[in-house]
Amino acid sequence: MKKKVSIRDIARQLDVSATAVSFVLNGKAEEQKISQKLEQRILSHVKKTGYRPNQIAQSLRTGKSMIIGMLVEDISDPFFSSIARIVEDNLYKKGYKIFHSSTDNNTEKAKELLRIFHERQVDGYIIAPAPETETEISELLQESKPVIVFDRFFPGVPTTNVIVDNKEGAYKATRHLVENGFASIALVTLNSEQGQMKDRLKGYNKAIKEAGFVKRCLKIHYKTAPEEITELVKKFIMEDKTDAILFATNYLAVSGIKAIQELGLHIPHDIGVVGFDDNTNFALFSPSITAVSQPVKAISENVTTLLLGLLSGDGKLNKPQTIILSTDLIIRKSSIKS
Amino acid sequence: MKKKVSIRDIARQLDVSATAVSFVLNGKAEEQKISQKLEQRILSHVKKTGYRPNQIAQSLRTGKSMIIGMLVEDISDPFFSSIARIVEDNLYKKGYKIFHSSTDNNTEKAKELLRIFHERQVDGYIIAPAPETETEISELLQESKPVIVFDRFFPGVPTTNVIVDNKEGAYKATRHLVENGFASIALVTLNSEQGQMKDRLKGYNKAIKEAGFVKRCLKIHYKTAPEEITELVKKFIMEDKTDAILFATNYLAVSGIKAIQELGLHIPHDIGVVGFDDNTNFALFSPSITAVSQPVKAISENVTTLLLGLLSGDGKLNKPQTIILSTDLIIRKSSIKS
DNA sequence: TTCTAAAACTAAATCGGTTTAGTTATTTGT
DNA sequence: ACAAATAACTAAACCGATTTAGTTTTAGAA
Numbered sequence: 001m002k003k004k005v006s007i008r009d010i011a012r013q014l015d016v017s018a019t020a021v022s023f024v025l026n027g028k029a030e031e032q033k034i035s036q037k038l039e040q041r042i043l044s045h046v047k048k049t050g051y052r053p054n055q056i057a058q059s060l061r062t063g064k065s066m067i068i069g070m071l072v073e074d075i076s077d078p079f080f081s082s083i084a085r086i087v088e089d090n091l092y093k094k095g096y097k098i099f100h101s102s103t104d105n106n107t108e109k110a111k112e113l114l115r116i117f118h119e120r121q122v123d124g125y126i127i128a129p130a131p132e133t134e135t136e137i138s139e140l141l142q143e144s145k146p147v148i149v150f151d152r153f154f155p156g157v158p159t160t161n162v163i164v165d166n167k168e169g170a171y172k173a174t175r176h177l178v179e180n181g182f183a184s185i186a187l188v189t190l191n192s193e194q195g196q197m198k199d200r201l202k203g204y205n206k207a208i209k210e211a212g213f214v215k216r217c218l219k220i221h222y223k224t225a226p227e228e229i230t231e232l233v234k235k236f237i238m239e240d241k242t243d244a245i246l247f248a249t250n251y252l253a254v255s256g257i258k259a260i261q262e263l264g265l266h267i268p269h270d271i272g273v274v275g276f277d278d279n280t281n282f283a284l285f286s287p288s289i290t291a292v293s294q295p296v297k298a299i300s301e302n303v304t305t306l307l308l309g310l311l312s313g314d315g316k317l318n319k320p321q322t323i324i325l326s327t328d329l330i331i332r333k334s335s336i337k338s
Numbered sequence: 339m340k341k342k343v344s345i346r347d348i349a350r351q352l353d354v355s356a357t358a359v360s361f362v363l364n365g366k367a368e369e370q371k372i373s374q375k376l377e378q379r380i381l382s383h384v385k386k387t388g389y390r391p392n393q394i395a396q397s398l399r400t401g402k403s404m405i406i407g408m409l410v411e412d413i414s415d416p417f418f419s420s421i422a423r424i425v426e427d428n429l430y431k432k433g434y435k436i437f438h439s440s441t442d443n444n445t446e447k448a449k450e451l452l453r454i455f456h457e458r459q460v461d462g463y464i465i466a467p468a469p470e471t472e473t474e475i476s477e478l479l480q481e482s483k484p485v486i487v488f489d490r491f492f493p494g495v496p497t498t499n500v501i502v503d504n505k506e507g508a509y510k511a512t513r514h515l516v517e518n519g520f521a522s523i524a525l526v527t528l529n530s531e532q533g534q535m536k537d538r539l540k541g542y543n544k545a546i547k548e549a550g551f552v553k554r555c556l557k558i559h560y561k562t563a564p565e566e567i568t569e570l571v572k573k574f575i576m577e578d579k580t581d582a583i584l585f586a587t588n589y590l591a592v593s594g595i596k597a598i599q600e601l602g603l604h605i606p607h608d609i610g611v612v613g614f615d616d617n618t619n620f621a622l623f624s625p626s627i628t629a630v631s632q633p634v635k636a637i638s639e640n641v642t643t644l645l646l647g648l649l650s651g652d653g654k655l656n657k658p659q660t661i662i663l664s665t666d667l668i669i670r671k672s673s674i675k676s
Numbered sequence: 677t678t679c680t681a682a683a684a685c686t687a688a689a690t691c692g693g694t695t696t697a698g699t700t701a702t703t704t705g706t
Numbered sequence: 707a708c709a710a711a712t713a714a715c716t717a718a719a720c721c722g723a724t725t726t727a728g729t730t731t732t733a734g735a736a
Contacts, residue, residue, distance in 0.1 A: 061722080061724045283596070286622065361715095
């Protein structure tokens with residue numbers, strides 16, 4: 001069992017007040033007229049003993065926790081985990097720690113997690129919001145908590161947002177399929193009211209309309225299991241003629257490609273494929289998969305910078321803004337008819 | 339700006355003591371002889387106002403934080419993120435929250451993170467240890483903190499461990515290649531002293547020796563960037579004849595397969611491939627990739643159960659143990675000469 | 677020499693809970 | 707009827723920091 005040493009223990013050992021120790025450790029020695037002699041004495045003793053203040057007590061007193069709460073849909077999704085990773089590294093350098101949790105896009109779970117974050121007194125929030133959590137997010141704003149929303153956002157809520165141009169991304173992808181000679185181009189997406197999904201649908205619709213083709217969509221419920229998605233896509237492909245598919249998310253693409261393979265169809269000869277949101281492994285697929293790549297790095301950098309801004313500023317000056325980043329269409333073999 | 343209500347505010351509103359409110363909220367009403375009448379009065383008022391105790395204050399007083407610190411190598415690696423995900427969900431049900439961070443297998447970073455966890459007074463630890471962190475982990479044990487170590491462990495440190503049978507996994511994989519007619523079978527691994535890597539090497543060596551073949555290893559430094567890994571593997575393949583490769587980790591396999599593709603070699607005709615640690619996408623690669631699959635679910639369940647045991651027990655009764663789970667060889671096309 | 681201002685340091689309040697050690701009112705036992 | 711036991715409740719200490727409001731010492735000015 002180890003004895004925990006408190007600031008008072010340190011003070012006692014040096015025969016000074018805890019106040020002096022606190023001032024010195026918080027860099028307020030000069031400001032508080034602590035003599036250099038004493039400052040050095042305290043500093044060297046603290047270094048020697050390896051004393052570190054109890055952060056819980058610190059948080060209680062100051063109201064700051066130096067913890068940022070991050071809420072994503074699923075931390076095991078590569079898109080979210082890589083953003084989480086970069087943001088974590090960046091904020092870590094500034095002394096912040098990240099607390100992240102997955103919502104599964106479940107409204108109730110998301111609300112619960114936001115409450116927990118609140119109770120833990122996190123200093124700021126990074127949120128990829130679950131559906132119908134406008135109220136909770138608005139409340140955070142009213143308490144003037146630093147909040148950054150990313151990947152998707154609620155147009156009615158004046159948050160600072162970082163998103164990609166989903167409409168343009170889907171448009172570019174669909175146009176690319178059109179230009180490569182595909183004619184019955186379908187979209188496989190989620191039946192979701194979330195902004196990013198609606199925009200991807202819009203981009204697809206726009207390109208299809210311009211080409212004079214017919215829209216064809218499969219909307220899948222977001223709770224559907226991977227194997228079931230594969231079955232649904234199989235059925236969808238066989239139902240009507242389809243010579244190309246744009247998948248609106250990473251995991252839809254993975255399950256969908258499995259469906260295509262199981263049907264014995266050949267990509268891109270029988271059916272062209274483009275995924276939204278690139279996957280490290282798409283380059284290694286059979287054949288390699290064309291994808292709309294989201295600028296993960298840029299998203300992360302923006303999220304970090306904006307959050308740090310809100311954390312340092314007095315919170316009132318920063319007016320809400322929406323950063324829209326462009327996507328890159330990474331053309332690989334799956335969308336090029338040989 | 340929102341007023342934060344404290345337990346004393348609640349007490350005042352009801353004209354009772356904070357003590358009574360605290361007892362009731364902590365389910366100690368009966369034990370502390372609080373009348374049912376008062377208990378109900380407090381309960382209903384708390385429900386009405388939505389009061390929730392400040393967890394920071396709670397932690398300070400009780401020394402418990404209800405937070406578990408989880409240290410993995412890289413949260414964006416699918417193996418770790420899926421374990422993190424399952425463990426998170428399980429512990430969440432018991433009221434615990436997980437705090438996870440990536441060490442990058444960097445000794446210094448890992449030490450620093452352990453210190454931060456300590457300062458934050460986490461109640462327990464789940465660790466995939468970085469090299470040379472024995473001392474720090476031993477210290478946790480001395481303070482009788484609940485610690486579960488997984489994926490790899492230090493034989494000299496009496497922790498509770500959950501690992502897979504790496505030697506057997508690598509052995510099975512190598513034998514499988516032998517049985518399928520490959521003769522110059524190489525291992526691409528990390529030049530790491532970590533147990534799990536040494537065991538994979540042992541399993542490979544055993545199978546090669548039994549077959550009477552010659553060992554051939556490429557050991558890559560763990561900090562090497564993906565593109566560089568690809569280059570190293572290319573060079574390695576061209577250097578000497580190689581008709582099959584066992585990759586010792588997921589990401590080595592991904593970079594290595596890219597190398598094979600860039601050399602224009604055909605899997606499995608020119609070169610057979612097996613990966614250690616399956617990847618959701620291996621089934622979709624060109625061709626599908628045979629892999630040693632780690633029982634992610636079982637690992638997670640064991641980690642959770644053991645940790646909860648340590649957390650509830652008095653900590654002294656639970657003697658250290660090592661759970662060894664078997665791997666599954668998932669045979670796909672990359673290792674079968676047509 | 678005496679008074680004032682600045683320098684150097686500290687006691688005590690505070691954050692918001694939990695817990696110990698009581699206090700007061702009501703029963704119970706004899 | 708009176709002491710002892712129990713029920714019902716609470717004041718105050720405590721966790722470990724920060725910060726406010728002082729206090730004491732020293733230096734400089736008049």
